[in-house]
Amino acid sequence: MDAKNVNRTSLKRLSNYKNVLYKLKALGFVKVFSDNLGDAIGVSAAQVRSDLSKFGITSGNKKGGYSIDELLDNVKETLGKDEIQKVIVVGCGKMGNAIMNYSGFPVEGMRIVAGFDTNPTMVSSNERIPIYCLDEMERIVSEEKVRVAIMTVPESAAAQVFDLVQRAGIKGVLNFAPLQLRSTETCLVNNINIALELESMFYMVKYSLTRPLS
């Protein structure tokens, strides 16, 4: 598999398959068919097989289905779930706090290890996750070997905080600040701009589109 030839949509579907597999496993299932996986996330069985083979996952066959355990191992390995994936949250205002308390993270693997804020004593934190001052970021990131950060700072602070985050050694940022940040040579950025997402939705509703834009 060439990781560069993977697109974001099929990568997200792979994460989705993984979540479905966990649920099926919890129900005691041992085998699953591509039709089932497709039904669960709303795509065709052919799409499921094409996605899996794109990631080099070829265990299982049309007739006998996939072994859930085996498929789960393969998907987890592809997604990097063999290691624990640590995240920091930079900016512990309402949005940062909501993310630190978000219940949608998978139970295993992914873990928010620290929050950072200009004024950590003012933050009403949940007790599970320690909150530090921004200037401790480099130390914590290095000690905890963190590579990914979620940025939830105000627009006015975003550019400056992005510098800090990169200097601390972070390689990937999920940015919720309304300022569009650009990936650098050492740090990838995925901007999640809620206002832009809403605007797209208004557009689709205005023109009565019957399916989401690709």
Added chain:
Amino acid sequence: MDAKNVNRTSLKRLSNYKNVLYKLKALGFVKVFSDNLGDAIGVSAAQVRSDLSKFGITSGNKKGGYSIDELLDNVKETLGKDEIQKVIVVGCGKMGNAIMNYSGFPVEGMRIVAGFDTNPTMVSSNERIPIYCLDEMERIVSEEKVRVAIMTVPESAAAQVFDLVQRAGIKGVLNFAPLQLRSTETCLVNNINIALELESMFYMVKYSLTRPLS
């Protein structure tokens, strides 16, 4: 322009251009070149021109640039900014609250008119936005002529709340619940799953990709 042939990426760029145009206008600028717009959001000038012409916006030329006022009017009309865009937030927990207090919404046009929760008296609301019981949704949506909702409910409530939202007459949903909802014939869904976005980021960092996946 055929609204269906527009893709999500160019639509988001259009929103981005609009934001840049507002900022330039605030600085007293009258004209702008496609190079400037491109630089501001990190794409080529040719991309800017192609995006604008895709949306049927052809005012302006390579040599003289675009009139900011005229371009802004065109972009706003395309995005449906001639009308006020009302939104409701369904689920007023930490995430819903963070969104109701989000500072990244554009000053004009977009407005959160109400929040809904199973237990509105328990919610610590900001005072600008009234919070109602779920069973008042149909009335408010109809009175306020709201067509778009943001769903920030727990995974366990998502499917049921999605039914309610549709019955209330909502045509587009931005879903933050970790349950992947599917668009129906009458209601479009855009799922924003923070865990999946993080997982994509881990993947990209793991394989040291140097630019975001398309």
